[in-house]
Amino acid sequence: MLDKLLKDINIVLASKSPRRIALLEMLNIKFLHIESTADETINEQDHKNPRRYACRVASDKCNNISKDMFPNCLIIAADTIVYHNKQILGKPNSEDTAFAYLSSLSGDTHAVYTAICISYKAKRYSAVERTNVVFKKLSEQEIRDYIATREPMDKAGAYGIQGYGSQFIEKINGCYFNVMGFPINKFYQLIEQILKG
Amino acid sequence: MLDKLLKDINIVLASKSPRRIALLEMLNIKFLHIESTADETINEQDHKNPRRYACRVASDKCNNISKDMFPNCLIIAADTIVYHNKQILGKPNSEDTAFAYLSSLSGDTHAVYTAICISYKAKRYSAVERTNVVFKKLSEQEIRDYIATREPMDKAGAYGIQGYGSQFIEKINGCYFNVMGFPINKFYQLIEQILKG
Numbered sequence: 001m002l003d004k005l006l007k008d009i010n011i012v013l014a015s016k017s018p019r020r021i022a023l024l025e026m027l028n029i030k031f032l033h034i035e036s037t038a039d040e041t042i043n044e045q046d047h048k049n050p051r052r053y054a055c056r057v058a059s060d061k062c063n064n065i066s067k068d069m070f071p072n073c074l075i076i077a078a079d080t081i082v083y084h085n086k087q088i089l090g091k092p093n094s095e096d097t098a099f100a101y102l103s104s105l106s107g108d109t110h111a112v113y114t115a116i117c118i119s120y121k122a123k124r125y126s127a128v129e130r131t132n133v134v135f136k137k138l139s140e141q142e143i144r145d146y147i148a149t150r151e152p153m154d155k156a157g158a159y160g161i162q163g164y165g166s167q168f169i170e171k172i173n174g175c176y177f178n179v180m181g182f183p184i185n186k187f188y189q190l191i192e193q194i195l196k197g
Numbered sequence: 198m199l200d201k202l203l204k205d206i207n208i209v210l211a212s213k214s215p216r217r218i219a220l221l222e223m224l225n226i227k228f229l230h231i232e233s234t235a236d237e238t239i240n241e242q243d244h245k246n247p248r249r250y251a252c253r254v255a256s257d258k259c260n261n262i263s264k265d266m267f268p269n270c271l272i273i274a275a276d277t278i279v280y281h282n283k284q285i286l287g288k289p290n291s292e293d294t295a296f297a298y299l300s301s302l303s304g305d306t307h308a309v310y311t312a313i314c315i316s317y318k319a320k321r322y323s324a325v326e327r328t329n330v331v332f333k334k335l336s337e338q339e340i341r342d343y344i345a346t347r348e349p350m351d352k353a354g355a356y357g358i359q360g361y362g363s364q365f366i367e368k369i370n371g372c373y374f375n376v377m378g379f380p381i382n383k384f385y386q387l388i389e390q391i392l393k394g
Contacts, residue, residue, distance in 0.1 A: 001342050002364050026360060131368075136382060145198050163223060166374060167199050167385045171328075176373040177363060185333060188364045 002188055003028040005195060006074070014065045014077040019162065019181045027184070032070075036061040036077060042088050050083040051128045054115035059126065062117040074194075075119040080181045082157025084110035089157040098147050101158035107137035110157070112179045116187055120194055127190050129183035131174030133161070138168060199385055200225040202392060203271070206317075211262045211274040216359065216378045224381070229267075233258040233274060239285050247280040248325045251312035256323065259314040271391075272316040277378045279354025281307035286354040295344050298355035304334035307354070309376045313384055317391055324387050326380035328371030330358070335365060 011031035038060035061077035152158035208228035235257035258274035
């Protein structure tokens with residue numbers, strides 16, 4: 001199990017996401033967490049390749065943690081995006097954008113990608129996980145009530161699967177934790193590979 | 198949204214499950230919870246019809262709450278089972294049973310059924326949700342380490358998707374909250390039907 005594999009390794013999570021922190025804590029992993037910023041500008045060509053975009057952002061977040069400050073540490077960064085109708089939906093910058101995102105996701109299937117980037121002993125490792133998510137058809141009132149909770153405002157695609165947003169999700173196909181922001185089983189596979197190598 | 202629909206209704210959750218309690222709290226629903234027991238004996242013919250079995254147990258749990266003690270309340274009961282190789286897997290009664298269940302789920306796909314039964318204004322409503330779950334191939338050591346956490350012992354099928362067990366789940370197809378013990382979107386649909394009727 002992950003806590004056993006990682007117990008003698010100093011872990012740094014390059015994220016301030018409360019969801020990622022809660023997931024690693026749930027797994028009984030001991031770690032430090034520190035905010036790491038990256039240029040999250042979405043360019044026109046990024047919409048054609050959401051995997052590459054998420055990998056680039058996760059990689060930048062990983063790079064921006066000083067290896068001098070955390071020598072001999074395993075550094076974990078991640079980036080999660082929502083992808084629908086060939087558009088990457090990031091965090092909404094206004095209530096109007098949140099309304100537009102949620103109207104677009106309503107009654108349809110979209111994809112969530114999370115890229116993980118790990119730095120350990122001067123090597124880099126990365127992986128991307130995709131989950132399909134089916135949203136119920138939302139009324140305009142439901143969208144307005146949901147935005148009033150403020151939950152959409154700090155989340156990619158303007159919803160959180162683990163909060164009020166849970167009631168809007170008819171089904172998913174893939175890893176649930178990936179939609180929350182951290183694909184646990186994929187991370188486990190990657191850690192097994194890294195520690196074997 | 199659910200909290201708005203239910204805000205003037207007295208809700209009783211007929212369950213002591215910490216997962217069900219946490220999910221309703223996450224949705225900002227105000228409710229009382231009370232333990233309700235049912236005969237959960239699994240007979241030979243139950244293995245042929247897991248939906249019917251889960252419905253019967255949820256219905257019994259709902260019936261066993263006194264309508265005199267909670268008049269004018271909306272009473273919610275639920276039962277969750279794991280179904281694999283044409284066998285219903287309930288809560289393991291020993292570590293050996295937990296080991297057998299986890300060995301059987303390892304590297305394979307199983308189904309999780311949750312039945313909900315609601316009593317409101319002298320009427321009964323019910324629904325069943327199914328989610329398919331794909332487990333990673335587990336080593337004997339992983340199973341032993343997992344049992345040592347005690348997490349499997351009070352859970353149908355001997356695992357919890359929201360705890361240490363999360364690392365063993367490669368993917369799911371369906372509602373995640375159904376696997377946790379309460380299919381939130383299905384519940385939302387049912388409440389909308391009930392309050393319209």
